[in-house]
Amino acid sequence: MTAKCILVVDNELYIQEVVQIALETINNWRVITASSGAEGLLKAEKEHPDVILLDMMMPDMDGATTFQKLQANPLTQKIPVLLLTAKIQATDQKRYQALGVHATISKPFDPLQLPTQIADVLGWQL
Amino acid sequence: MRILIVEDDQPTAEALTTLLSHCSYAVETTADGESAAELVAAFEYDLLLLDVMLPKLDGITLCRQLRNQGHTMPILLLTGQGNSHDKAVGLDAGADDYVVKPFDLEELEARIRALLRRGHLHTTPILEWSRIQLDPSSSQVSYHQQPLALTPKEYALLELLMRNPRRVFSCGMLLEHLWTYEDMPGEEAVRTHIKGLRHKLRDADAPPDIIETVYGIGYRLKPLAELETEEPSFEQENQAAIANIWQRYQSRISKQVQVLEQASTACQTHQGHLDPKHQQQAEQEAHTLAGALGMFGMHDGTQLARQIEQLLAMPKPLAIEHIEQFAHQVKTLRHAIDQYGPASPTDVIDSLPPLPSLLVIDGDRDWLADLTAQARHWDWSVQTVTDLDAAQMALTQDSPQVILIDPAVANHKDQTITFLDKVNHHIPPIPVLFYGAPDGLHSRLEVARLGGKAYLEKPIAPIQVLHEVDRVLHQSQAITAKILIVDDDPHLLQLLPSLLEPWGFKVSTLADSRLFWQTLVTVAPDLLILDVEMPHVSGMELCQIVRNDAYWYNLPIIFLTAHTEAETVNQIFALGADDFVSKPVVGPELVVRLVNRLERMQLSQQLWQVDTLTKAYKRQPAMSRLEQMIKRAQDLQQALSLVLVKVANLRQINSDFDLETGDAILRQVGYALCQGCGQDDVVARWSSNEFLIGLDGVQADDAEHHIQHLCQNYLQAHPLASDAVPVHLNLGVAQYPEAGVTLSALYNAANCHWIMRQTDDD
Numbered sequence: 001m002t003a004k005c006i007l008v009v010d011n012e013l014y015i016q017e018v019v020q021i022a023l024e025t026i027n028n029w030r031v032i033t034a035s036s037g038a039e040g041l042l043k044a045e046k047e048h049p050d051v052i053l054l055d056m057m058m059p060d061m062d063g064a065t066t067f068q069k070l071q072a073n074p075l076t077q078k079i080p081v082l083l084l085t086a087k088i089q090a091t092d093q094k095r096y097q098a099l100g101v102h103a104t105i106s107k108p109f110d111p112l113q114l115p116t117q118i119a120d121v122l123g124w125q126l
Numbered sequence: 127m128r129i130l131i132v133e134d135d136q137p138t139a140e141a142l143t144t145l146l147s148h149c150s151y152a153v154e155t156t157a158d159g160e161s162a163a164e165l166v167a168a169f170e171y172d173l174l175l176l177d178v179m180l181p182k183l184d185g186i187t188l189c190r191q192l193r194n195q196g197h198t199m200p201i202l203l204l205t206g207q208g209n210s211h212d213k214a215v216g217l218d219a220g221a222d223d224y225v226v227k228p229f230d231l232e233e234l235e236a237r238i239r240a241l242l243r244r245g246h247l248h249t250t251p252i253l254e255w256s257r258i259q260l261d262p263s264s265s266q267v268s269y270h271q272q273p274l275a276l277t278p279k280e281y282a283l284l285e286l287l288m289r290n291p292r293r294v295f296s297c298g299m300l301l302e303h304l305w306t307y308e309d310m311p312g313e314e315a316v317r318t319h320i321k322g323l324r325h326k327l328r329d330a331d332a333p334p335d336i337i338e339t340v341y342g343i344g345y346r347l348k349p350l351a352e353l354e355t356e357e358p359s360f361e362q363e364n365q366a367a368i369a370n371i372w373q374r375y376q377s378r379i380s381k382q383v384q385v386l387e388q389a390s391t392a393c394q395t396h397q398g399h400l401d402p403k404h405q406q407q408a409e410q411e412a413h414t415l416a417g418a419l420g421m422f423g424m425h426d427g428t429q430l431a432r433q434i435e436q437l438l439a440m441p442k443p444l445a446i447e448h449i450e451q452f453a454h455q456v457k458t459l460r461h462a463i464d465q466y467g468p469a470s471p472t473d474v475i476d477s478l479p480p481l482p483s484l485l486v487i488d489g490d491r492d493w494l495a496d497l498t499a500q501a502r503h504w505d506w507s508v509q510t511v512t513d514l515d516a517a518q519m520a521l522t523q524d525s526p527q528v529i530l531i532d533p534a535v536a537n538h539k540d541q542t543i544t545f546l547d548k549v550n551h552h553i554p555p556i557p558v559l560f561y562g563a564p565d566g567l568h569s570r571l572e573v574a575r576l577g578g579k580a581y582l583e584k585p586i587a588p589i590q591v592l593h594e595v596d597r598v599l600h601q602s603q604a605i606t607a608k609i610l611i612v613d614d615d616p617h618l619l620q621l622l623p624s625l626l627e628p629w630g631f632k633v634s635t636l637a638d639s640r641l642f643w644q645t646l647v648t649v650a651p652d653l654l655i656l657d658v659e660m661p662h663v664s665g666m667e668l669c670q671i672v673r674n675d676a677y678w679y680n681l682p683i684i685f686l687t688a689h690t691e692a693e694t695v696n697q698i699f700a701l702g703a704d705d706f707v708s709k710p711v712v713g714p715e716l717v718v719r720l721v722n723r724l725e726r727m728q729l730s731q732q733l734w735q736v737d738t739l740t741k742a743y744k745r746q747p748a749m750s751r752l753e754q755m756i757k758r759a760q761d762l763q764q765a766l767s768l769v770l771v772k773v774a775n776l777r778q779i780n781s782d783f784d785l786e787t788g789d790a791i792l793r794q795v796g797y798a799l800c801q802g803c804g805q806d807d808v809v810a811r812w813s814s815n816e817f818l819i820g821l822d823g824v825q826a827d828d829a830e831h832h833i834q835h836l837c838q839n840y841l842q843a844h845p846l847a848s849d850a851v852p853v854h855l856n857l858g859v860a861q862y863p864e865a866g867v868t869l870s871a872l873y874n875a876a877n878c879h880w881i882m883r884q885t886d887d888d
Contacts, residue, residue: 012414014375018421021367057413086417086432108420108428111368 003028004124005047009040009066010055010084019053022111026126029115037061041069044076051122053105056085056096067099080122084109127172127242127286128152128303132162132188133204134180138227142175145231146238150265150278150285154306159183166192170302170616173242174201178216186219193220196617196710200241204229242289253288255347256336258327260288269330279304280323283316287337287347293623296344296637299616320345340634340648372422373842376463379418382411383460386434390449390456398443409438415459424466430459483507484595485526487517489535497588506592514545521548521556528595529558532584557598561586608632610651612639612668613686614660622655639663643671646678647761650754650806650822658687658694666701673702678754737811739789740796748810752820752869755808759822759862766862767829769819770876771799771837774883775854776815783851791853795840802836818873826861830881833857837882857882 008019008031020031032047034040037058044052052070056063063083070076080102085092096104103121105114119126129146133139134157146153154171156162160182166174174192178185189201203216203224216224222241225234239262253260257270265281267274276284282304287295295303297313305311320337328334338348372379389408393400400408412435419427437444437452444452484506488494494510501508509526511517514536520526529549536542549556561582580594609631611622616637623633634649636642639660646654654672656665665685672678685698685706698706735747743751752768759766773779773795780788792815799809799817812818821829837855860866860875 012418014371014378015414015418015421017371017375018368018418021364021371025364057410059410084417086413107417108425111421112364 003030004051005049006031006118007034007040007043007047007049007052008032009034009037009052009058009063011035011058012055015055015084018111019114022109022114023118026115037063037066037069040066041073041076044070044079045073048075049079051102051118052079052081053084053118054081054101056083064099067101071100082118082121127282127289128154128170128306129173129175129238130162130165130171131155131175132157132159132180132185133175133177134158135177138177138204141231142234145235149235150282151238152282152304152306157181159185159188163188163191166197167195170299171199172303173199173238175238176201176203176221178203178205186216186221189216189221190219198617198621202237202241253285255288255291256350257332258284258288258336260285269327269332272330274326274330276323276326277319279319280326283319284323287345291347293620294340294344294346294635299344299637368422372466376842379415379463382415383456383463385411386415386456387460389438390453393444393449393452396443398445398449400438400442405438405442409435412438422466424462427459427462427466430455430462434459483509483526483528485517485520485529486510487514487529487531487535488512489532493588497591500588500592506595514541518545518548526556528598529556530591530595531558531560532562533560534562559591559594559598561591607652608634608649609653609655610634610636610646610649611655612636612642612645612660612665613655613657614639615657618657618686639665639668642668646672647758650758651681654681654683656683656685658685658689658698666697669698669701669703737796740792740811740817741800742796742817743808743810745810745812748808748812748818749869751808752810752818755820755822756862756867756869756872760867764823765825767821767824767826768860768862768872768876769821769829769833770812770856770858770873771795771817771819771833772856772858773815773853774856775852779851779853787851791851795837795853795855798836798840799833802832812873818876826859826864829861830857830859833859834882855882856880 004026006023006029008016010016010019010033013035016033016035020033023029023031032043032049034043038061040052040054043049054063054066058066061069063085067081067083070079070081083096083101083104084107085096085104086107105117105121109117115126118124129151131139131142131146131153133142133155136157139155139157143153143155154165156165157180159180162174162176162180163183165171176185176189180188183191185203189203192201200222201220203221204227205216205224206227223237225237242262253262258267259269260267260281262285267276267281267284283300286300286303297316300316301310301313305315324334324337327336333348336348338346340346385407389400389404392404412431415431416428416435419425419431434452434455437448437455440448484501486494486497486508488510489512491512494512498508498510509520511520512535517529517531521529531542533539533542536545546558549558558578559580559582560578561584563584580598582591582594609626611619611633613619613635614637619635619637623635626633634645634651636645640662642663656668658665665687669683669685672681672683682704683702685703686709687694687698687706688709689695690706690708695706735743737744742748755766758764773791776788776791779791792811796809796811796817799819803809803819803821806822808820810818810820819829819833821832824832834857837857841853841855858876858878858880860872860879862872865875865879866872
């Protein structure tokens with residue numbers, strides 16, 4: 001299993017922590033966190049993670065804006081982005097896909113299933 | 127497993143020996159009934175393979191004789207006669223099964239396996255202990271699905287331990303079970319095989335002590351509860367970590383709900399309008415909660431938050447029914463959040479102990495509501511039912527610790543009797559209290575006949591009932607005790623643990639009285655059972671030794687004896703025995719008698735040992751226990767820690783609230799400490815606001831961590847302490863021998879070395 005670095009961008013600290021615990025049970029998976037869109041952009045550029053889990057609804061800079069800025073930056077535009085979102089209506093789903101995100105993961109997620117969900121979406125081996 | 131083949135036909139005996147040795151059994155043979163009887167009297171066998179037609183003493187007579195003598199090992203009859211009468215006679219004589227000659231070897235092997243399983247009350251064909259699996263049909267062993275390549279002796283050793291998972295085997299006992307007496311090696315051989323087995327298990331990532339050495343006694347499988355504590359699965363670790371996040375962020379989540387509460391109030395005040403700031407904040411928090419609560423397993427919370435989010439998204443002003451709906455959902459969410467605590471696998475050992483549970487059967491709903499409200503102050507969970515059918519279901523599903531019943535709920539007396547019959551067969555026993563209309567002696571007599579622990583007359587205030595329940599509950603809890611049995615009869619040593627353990631006793635056994643003193647110090651029993659006659663050192667001599675020792679002199683001692691004549695009995699009591707039980711005793715009778723003796727002894731001890739408010743030891747008896755503990759730590763050269771817990775603002779609580787509130791806090795802290803500490807530990811109420819806890823074999827760091835955790839959990843989780851009444855706990859710790867070698871030196875050290883200090887003493 002190859003080492004993976006996952007960046008979680010969410011303004012709620014407890015959600016960051018749950019994601020971190022859920023994912024770091026997998027050997028060689030390392031989670032880094034950011035509490036705002038701006039911090040997320042910086043860490044994505046600096047750490048170059050294998051995937052970014054991005055919360056949609058954040059104060060200041062929301063998930064959609066953060067995603068557009070990631071896309072506009074040549075250093076981060078190739079990093080796959082998974083949206084973490086509590087909005088689950090079909091129209092929302094289409095809107096997010098239209099943005100060009102890799103996939104969406106619905107909140108609330110089951111922490112025990114989260115690693116499998118991510119690995120399935122990205123075609124990673126567990 | 128050791129098998130005796132009794133067969134006079136030599137070729138058959140040889141064929142059987144070859145087959146069974148090949149299956150890793152230790153096999154011995156003999157050719158006549160009389161010598162078989164002698165062998166069984168002298169050695170312990172796990173199974174007998176018995177031919178019916180034998181010289182000197184035939185198989186059926188031998189079988190009957192062995193059963194009459196109390197031997198319980200499985201007996202498989204080998205019969206050449208296809209006569210069903212003989213088979214019936216054989217089974218009536220006490221044989222467990224038979225095979226007809228000429229027999230199929232594979233079938234015989236399967237029958238033997240089945241009998242060995244049945245003989246040890248196992249129901250699954252594959253033996254399991256933690257992650258070890260042993261399949262007797264294929265002789266395959268694995269740890270966590272990883273196959274282990276064991277030698278035949280290692281396999282036989284492991285099988286014996288797994289078939290008797292609670293039993294401690296001395297080297298001598300293992301030799302007897304696994305080798306024939308012709309080829310019996312020294313004890314060193316047992317140690318070598320144990321070492322080899324441990325090594326192979328360790329290579330498969332098993333804990334190194336999964337086969338545990340019980341100091342001075344022998345070997346056993348490490349108890350599952352301890353193994354599971356040490357080996358949490360990924361899922362358990364995950365759940366524990368997530369539960370921990372919930373605890374740490376509960377106040378943050380509570381603030382998010384508070385934003386919703388403020389929005390709901392604003393909405394009510396302004397006829398369904400919300401200012402943009404409230405609106406945006408509330409939407410954000412409802413959205414976050416909808417996305418987050420389910421992560422902690424709180425799916426109802428997610429649903430509620432989602433509905434609130436939808437209400438907030440509706441055009442303003444909200445209609446009256448939506449304003450009400452909003453208020454109702456926020457209130458429900460608040461209640462759900464306050465009540466919720468995600469399950470954590472470490473809860474059992476780390477956090478607050480489970481609350482004592484009370485099942486109340488009464489038709490008076492108002493009275494039940496009053497009682498339930500009062501019981502909250504006592505930290506009890508109460509389940510109420512209004513008829514006996516519901517009570518039976520509650521009994522099966524929830525195993526209450528005390529039952530309170532108004533006999534008037536039954537349609538007929540027989541219904542009560544049937545219900546109580548079920549209760550009386552429950553293990554561990556559940557005390558039952560009756561309360562009902564006063565009608566004199568008759569009711570009391572009926573209750574006593576039905577096995578009730580108390581009769582209370584109506585009308586009665588809930589608080590009085592709770593006092594009575596508390597008294598009965600602690601009487602019944604007191605029965606948990608460590609018992610050391612010293613007897614040279616291996617059958618009895620095997621029988622007594624299996625009889626006593628289901629009742630909550632922790633039983634240790636010793637066959638060789640020469641090892642008594644070291645075993646006594648290691649086990650530190652609450653009660654001693656001694657056989658009168660033993661080789662080397664007799665029970666009477668052991669009793670004298672105990673009574674002459676400054677630390678152990680008051681240990682309760684019960685004798686088991688076949689000699690009930692006045693002279694022996696007088697001699698036993700003169701030496702200081704507390705009681706005696708005559709041999710041979712039938713199993714259930716023995717249990718009832720022992721339980722009764724222990725209950726009475728412990729009750730009388732409790733009257734002067736235990737503080738009635740907190741259920742912790744009183745200072746004086748605790749001093750003697752703690753001094754014993756220090757002596758043991760010195761003898762065994764092991765650590766011992768004392769922790770001092772002080773309710774620092776008790777005086778303030780008493781004056782700001784009332785004495786009852788102060789008492790309730792002391793009772794709750796005492797309960798949290800007593801339940802959070804083990805049987806070997808001592809929790810004492812040292813002064814009006816202090817508890818002193820002695821933790822045996824525990825380093826100061828671990829003691830500090832454990833008690834601090836108990837206290838913090840109490841402070842966080844207890845409604846009285848966390849909301850209404852500010853409770854300040856101070857904690858100090860001292861380790862023997864570093865901080866002192868006497869009790870007073872250790873107490874003084876703990877009183878200076880504060881690891882948690884919430885306030886100065888008031």
